[in-house]
Structure formats: C-alpha cells, structure tokens
Amino acid sequence: MPLLFQPLEPSFSAILFDMSSLEITSSTGFLGDLVERLTQTFVAEHSRPPEWVIAAPGRVNLIGEHIDYNDGFVLPMAIERYVVIAAASRNDDSRRVSLHSVNLNETAQIDLSKPLAPSTPPTWYAYVEGVVAGFLERMGPDASQQLPSMDWLIESNVPVGGGLSSSAALEVATATLLEAVTGVSLAMDEKALLCQKAEHEFAGVPCGIMDQFSSVFGQENAFMLLDCRTQELRHVPFSSNKISVLITNSNVKHELTGGEYAQRRCECDSALKKLGRPSWRDVTLEILDAGKDKLTEVEFRRGRHVVSEIDRTQKAASAIESGDWQQLGELMYASHASLRDDYEVSCDELDLLVDLANKIGPAGGIHGSRMTGGGFGGCTVTLVESDKAVEVSAIMAKQYEQQSGIKPQLFASRPALGAHKIDRANT
Structure with a gap:
C-alpha cells in the first residue's frame, strides 16, 4: 500500500532536533501554524475559506506492547502531531468529495452517488473511503443525500513509518469532519470502532483498538489506560511539567x-x-x-x-x-x-x-x-x-x-x- 503521508520538513510541536545540524527549534503552538497554513492554502486553491477545519492526533504507547490482542492493557497518549483537514461544500450536484493530500500532492475523488467498496490494492485514500462508508451506513438509507459535494485539503505532521498511527489520525479526523458536516454526533467509543472497522475492511489492516481510541479520547496532560478486553478507558493524570x-x-x-x-x-x-x-x-x-x-x-x-x-x-x-x-x-x-x-x-x-x-x-x-x-x-x-x-x-x-x-x-x-x-x- 502506498504511504499515507510522506514526512514533512521537520517542525515539531514541542522540541525539534534536526539531525543534520542538531539545531533546535521551539515550535509552541505548531498546530495553530499548521491550521493557518492549510487554511491559506485552501483559500488560494478554492477561492473561498474552509467551512470546517478538523484536527486529530497520532499516538505513542508508553507501555503495554503486543498485548492488545491478548486481552491486555495499553497505556498510550495522543501526541502533539496532527492530521488536519480543511473542507468546504461546493454548490454543484456532482455528488463527489474531492480530496487532496498536501503531503503526497495527489488528488482523489469519492463518488457519493454509488455504494463505496474497498479497492484492490488499497489506495492512500482508502482510510477516508472506509470511514465515509461506515458513517453513511450508520446514518441509514438515503444518508448520502445529507453529505454535500465537498473539497477537502489534508495535511499531516505525524511521522510515517515509526508506529505513531498516522492512518488512525486520518480516519478519526474524517469521522470528526463528517460529524461537523452532518450534525450527527457519534459516541466517542462508537467513532473509534467505526474507524477501526474502516481500517480492517478498506485498508486491509487488522489493527487493534488502541490507535483509534487514542486519537479520539486523547486529553492534554493525561495518559489513557485502555482495557483491550472490555474497551473501558481510564485517563491517568500526568500533570508534572518536569x-x-x-x-x-x-x-x-x-x-x-x-x-x-x-x-x-x-x-x-x-x-x-x-x-x-x-x-x-x-x-x-x-x-x-x-x-x-x-x-x-x-x-x-x-x-x-x-x-x-x-x-x-x-x-x-x-x-x-x-x-x-x-x-x-x-x-x-x-x-x-x-x-x-x-x-x-x-x-x-x-x-x-x-x-x-x-x-x-x-x-x-x-x-x-x-x-x-x-x-x-x-x-x-x-x-x-x-x-x-x-x-x-x-x-x-x-x-x-x-x-x-x-x-x-x-x-x-x-x-x-x-x-x-x-x-x-x-x-
């Protein structure tokens, strides 16, 4: 499967170490910088501002490895690296969602006028299609009529290939955007499970529940103790700035x-x-x-x-x-x-x-x-x-x-x- 996102020029939201020169850059508020840049790009490309801007984080697991599929506990945290989607509706009857990945510089189309099905091999936007399909199924018959034709611009600073769950962040960002567009609010666990199902069925990855739960339930200054048998989650305060x-x-x-x-x-x-x-x-x-x-x-x-x-x-x-x-x-x-x-x-x-x-x-x-x-x-x-x-x-x-x-x-x-x-x- 193609990489979902290529790594961006490094710019991290806490402390960045550029290994070519070991220069150190402080980037407090980087999410705001990413949102502002993506918003400006959206306006430049579509001649109108986005109606919705959504962010969903990657994650790292502090401890609890290879036990999610053995009924164990995991202790992840959402990290200060995000997938951001800027979107706006279009005044046409094309029944299509146009997606553009800034990282890949690729555009794809999702046709809302017909049922969505997994493609072989999976594409980079399979994660989005799977969530859209699951969301429409959740909404019931004629649900696609509630989704307007839209333009989406997607950018990520979640590193790829390091196990920090860029794919789950894209799925959760997609589901959160669909909630904003339709006014339909999912329970948080329902949203995470919908995204996990999308990855199983459309991306062909039999992942556990940790990645999507982390992106949905993340809180500032708290880890998440997730019971993978019962799917119960407890936030563990991590208040020390030291x-x-x-x-x-x-x-x-x-x-x-x-x-x-x-x-x-x-x-x-x-x-x-x-x-x-x-x-x-x-x-x-x-x-x-x-x-x-x-x-x-x-x-x-x-x-x-x-x-x-x-x-x-x-x-x-x-x-x-x-x-x-x-x-x-x-x-x-x-x-x-x-x-x-x-x-x-x-x-x-x-x-x-x-x-x-x-x-x-x-x-x-x-x-x-x-x-x-x-x-x-x-x-x-x-x-x-x-x-x-x-x-x-x-x-x-x-x-x-x-x-x-x-x-x-x-x-x-x-x-x-x-x-x-x-x-x-x-x-």
Missing part, C-alpha cells in the same frame, strides 16, 4: 518475510489453549510456570511476556499517578527486555537506543526507555526530565549515529488533545 516523553525514530524498518506478527499471535493462542484458560487475564506467572511442561519453549516465553506485560502496564499507571518516575522507568526497561528476549520483536537499532538512554540514566535526566510499536524498527519512547531534553537528545543522536551510521529523529511531546473541531477565530 517530565516529558521523548520519541526517537530509529529510522530503520527491517523487512520481514516470515509473517512474524501472525506467528506470535498464533503462538500466544496455542499456549493459552494448552493452559486451558479463556483469557490471558486469567493466567498468572504461577499458573504459567505450573503449565510449562505443556508448552513449547517458545510458547512459554511468549506467554511470560504477555502475563508480565499486563502486570507492568497496570503498575505503570499507578506509578504515574504517584509521580514515581524511578518505578515507571524500571517498568519500561523491563518491558523492553521482555520484548527483546521473550517476544523477540526488537532489533539491534532499538536495543542500541534503549542502551544509550540507560547509560545516561537518572543522573543525566533519563528515567526509563523502551521500544514502542510493533517492533523490528520504528521508535523508542523515553521518560526524560523536561529541562534536560535538549542535552539528552543531542547526546543520544550523536552516539546513535556514530554506532549505527543512521541519523535518528527525536521530538519531545506532552499528552495532547484528541480529535476536535478548530475554532479558526482563535488560531
């Missing part, structure tokens, strides 16, 4: 050919069946140890990661609430070791970044670090003291490039606001 989350893109993605993700899911399912339990939430380390003889060595290690990661994620939420950064950091390092050794989804570059963070340690401003996302490349997430983020990032960038030959991308973020309509009078 601590930030540093996201480091290793800028590697190892090509895999053995169906590694599906294989691990099968190994988990097989182990759970042999243990005779309905859910990994019903398995403790003691139960796992007692059933070790029933499992292959690989199944045992996969299960050990799942059970221990479920426990770590709940403890991490408690550590955040109590401001115990030392404990949170220890849980993050333990999570990475488990993903590396028991689940075997890390890689040399991710291990290097975590090792560099560990060596800097609390004395240098770092409390914990781990790989985040599916693995085999992508990003690490690091808990860093805010006043040392610049210094730490420069050190990590220099040492990572020296040892790997690859320039990383780093930016710091606080938990961000989820999908919302922009009041352009205040931008």
Whole structure:
C-alpha cells in the first residue's frame, strides 16, 4: 500500500532536533501554524475559506506492547502531531468529495452517488473511503443525500513509518469532519470502532483498538489506560511539567518475510489453549510456570511476556499517578527486555537506543526507555526530565549515529488533545 503521508520538513510541536545540524527549534503552538497554513492554502486553491477545519492526533504507547490482542492493557497518549483537514461544500450536484493530500500532492475523488467498496490494492485514500462508508451506513438509507459535494485539503505532521498511527489520525479526523458536516454526533467509543472497522475492511489492516481510541479520547496532560478486553478507558493524570516523553525514530524498518506478527499471535493462542484458560487475564506467572511442561519453549516465553506485560502496564499507571518516575522507568526497561528476549520483536537499532538512554540514566535526566510499536524498527519512547531534553537528545543522536551510521529523529511531546473541531477565530 502506498504511504499515507510522506514526512514533512521537520517542525515539531514541542522540541525539534534536526539531525543534520542538531539545531533546535521551539515550535509552541505548531498546530495553530499548521491550521493557518492549510487554511491559506485552501483559500488560494478554492477561492473561498474552509467551512470546517478538523484536527486529530497520532499516538505513542508508553507501555503495554503486543498485548492488545491478548486481552491486555495499553497505556498510550495522543501526541502533539496532527492530521488536519480543511473542507468546504461546493454548490454543484456532482455528488463527489474531492480530496487532496498536501503531503503526497495527489488528488482523489469519492463518488457519493454509488455504494463505496474497498479497492484492490488499497489506495492512500482508502482510510477516508472506509470511514465515509461506515458513517453513511450508520446514518441509514438515503444518508448520502445529507453529505454535500465537498473539497477537502489534508495535511499531516505525524511521522510515517515509526508506529505513531498516522492512518488512525486520518480516519478519526474524517469521522470528526463528517460529524461537523452532518450534525450527527457519534459516541466517542462508537467513532473509534467505526474507524477501526474502516481500517480492517478498506485498508486491509487488522489493527487493534488502541490507535483509534487514542486519537479520539486523547486529553492534554493525561495518559489513557485502555482495557483491550472490555474497551473501558481510564485517563491517568500526568500533570508534572518536569517530565516529558521523548520519541526517537530509529529510522530503520527491517523487512520481514516470515509473517512474524501472525506467528506470535498464533503462538500466544496455542499456549493459552494448552493452559486451558479463556483469557490471558486469567493466567498468572504461577499458573504459567505450573503449565510449562505443556508448552513449547517458545510458547512459554511468549506467554511470560504477555502475563508480565499486563502486570507492568497496570503498575505503570499507578506509578504515574504517584509521580514515581524511578518505578515507571524500571517498568519500561523491563518491558523492553521482555520484548527483546521473550517476544523477540526488537532489533539491534532499538536495543542500541534503549542502551544509550540507560547509560545516561537518572543522573543525566533519563528515567526509563523502551521500544514502542510493533517492533523490528520504528521508535523508542523515553521518560526524560523536561529541562534536560535538549542535552539528552543531542547526546543520544550523536552516539546513535556514530554506532549505527543512521541519523535518528527525536521530538519531545506532552499528552495532547484528541480529535476536535478548530475554532479558526482563535488560531
């Protein structure tokens, strides 16, 4: 599938590290800058201002990896990187939505006069089509008549390829725009599930619920503890401005050919069946140890990661609430070791970044670090003291490039606001 968005010229909403020169740019209020630029572009291209401007964020997962499909908990936050859509209706009867991606410099058309169906292979705008199709189905017969012909302009500063959920951000931005256009408000969980279904059916990606839930439910200064079995979500306050989350893109993605993700899911399912339990939430380390003889060595290690990661994620939420950064950091390092050794989804570059963070340690401003996302490349997430983020990032960038030959991308973020309509009078 084509990339949804190409990475933009770097311009991050907290602290930006341009790895070619290590110049540091503060860009507070970057969402406002993105909205203003996109609005001006819309006016220049369509000779009228947009009627609606919508923003939806990407996300990063602090802890709780590869357990979303094993009934576990995840602890993501929305990040200060957004997909923004500017849109306006057209006075014609074409029954079409015209989409233009600024990042790709490509235009596509969605024909509202006929039923929408997935295309093969999926296109970059399949994410939009899937949400439009699901929204129309939700509205019932003749729903398409409530959608006017429209022009949409889409721009994103969510990095692609690092596991920060640019596709979910586009889906959620689309659903939020459709709410604004039609006046139909979806329940927040309903909107997230509609977007997940769109990705399953139109993009062919069998994702879990974390990405869409994060983009919908994101709150400033709060993580989200999401129970992937019950879909219950609890916001975990993260009020200290002294601590930030540093996201480091290793800028590697190892090509895999053995169906590694599906294989691990099968190994988990097989182990759970042999243990005779309905859910990994019903398995403790003691139960796992007692059933070790029933499992292959690989199944045992996969299960050990799942059970221990479920426990770590709940403890991490408690550590955040109590401001115990030392404990949170220890849980993050333990999570990475488990993903590396028991689940075997890390890689040399991710291990290097975590090792560099560990060596800097609390004395240098770092409390914990781990790989985040599916693995085999992508990003690490690091808990860093805010006043040392610049210094730490420069050190990590220099040492990572020296040892790997690859320039990383780093930016710091606080938990961000989820999908919302922009009041352009205040931008």
